[in-house]
Amino acid sequence: MKIKTILIRTPFYATLLLMCLTAHAELNPQQRAAKQKGIELYNQYKAISAIEPLEIAAEGGDNEALYYLGEALRKNNRHMTPEAKKAYESSAKKGNIYAMIRLGRIEEDLCSTMKNCPQGENSAGSWVVKAKSLAIQRAKQGDSESMYLLYEMTGNDDWLEKSAENGFAFAQFRLATKYQEGNGSFLLPSRRKQAIEQWMKASAENGYPLAMMGLAAIMIEKNDLASFRIWNEKAAESSYVEGVFGYASYIGEENSKYGFAFDPVKSYALLSNLTELNGGGNVIRDVNDTLPDIEKKMSKEQIEKAKEVAKTWKTSHPPLSFFPDKLGY
Structure with missing residues (x-):
């Protein structure tokens, strides 16, 4: 089976950012910057803070900004609100399949249990039909992401496999994790392990960060510490x-069990950068537990140097992200 790795030279996060910034040229510079900031905050689990910049970008009619605005509003309120639905509908009208799927799943939303789902221009069923039709059209043109979305809508593993085989990094990761969970038929356990590693590696090489960590975990099981590092x-x-967090913690250990070189300056720098996530995710608790132990091993000069390293790292790397599933709840 041939695996395409179409993003090897352009990492997943860079490709995603490029798509976000160039998909709609009608955005003015302020709106483009707002869109980038809004999605950055959303991916850091800061839905409340993401709303304002996404509203600015949404004013320019950008379908991606509208979708993320809907997501931020829905997650902040824990259910579909009229404002969120309006944003999704505006995005869907511009051809955003993710927005169509979200509108098609409104009966799964908490608002359905609360019996206060906002009325829309179209029924959930009609949005599902439109989403499938558009996804099939794009899949026929070779769009691997649309193949994955057809899997999301149908539950047909054939679409997941086609998407993975055609190089969609997230589909490759999902296929690997499905095999890890016991799905799929394999004559021998060793064949299952081979398939898991095959697809996790394909996704990691395509630049998907969660797959990189998944592959690192596989390397630990194989006792391949060099590849794990x-x-x-x-x-x-x-x-x-x-x-x-994992890398910073390991290099902050004087005798790393995984063989990382001791580098308290870099460890402190990376951990201190993670403190900006206060309010987003739960990592801040782990950082607050770990950072003081690293600091005890450092001189004042090292701490000052670490602060400079932290600034340099931040300007030379993408924004911190949890890389959440775009259709996740």
Whole structure:
């Protein structure tokens, strides 16, 4: 089976950012900057803070900004609100399949239990039909992401496999994790392990950070510490929060059981950068537990140097992100 790795030269996060910034040229500079900031905050689990910049970008009619605005509003309120639905509908009208899927799943939303789902221009069923039709059209043109969305809508594993085989990094990761969870038929356990590693590696090489950490975990099981260190560091370089924390913690150990070189300055720098996530995710608790222990091992000069390293790292790497599933709840 041939695996396409179409994003090897352009990492997943960079490709995603490029798509976000160039998909709609009608945005003015202020709106483009607001969109980038809004999505950055959303990906750091700061839905409340993301709303204002996403509203600015949404004024320019950008379908991606409208979708994320809907997501931020819905997650902040824990259910579909009229404002969120309006944003989704505006995005869907511009061809955003993710927005169509979200509108098609309104009966799964908490608002359905609360019996206060906002009325819309179209029924949930009609949005599902439109989403499938558009996804099939794009899939026929070779769009691997649309193949994945057809899997989301149908539950047909064939679409997940086609998407993975055609190089969609997230589909490759999902296929690997499905096999890890016991799905799929394999004659031998060793074949399952081979398939898991095959697809996790394909996704990691395509630049998907969660797959980098998944592959690192596989390397630990194989006792391949050198490969574990490589993929853990790559995940950190991508600014995946869990990767940054793990890597920073390991290099802050004087005798790392995984063979990382002791570097308290860099460890302190990366951990201190993670403190900006206060209010987003739960990593701040782990950082607050770890950072003081690293600081005890450092001189005042080292701490000052670490602060400079932190600034340099931040300007030379993508924004910190949890890389949440775009259709996740």
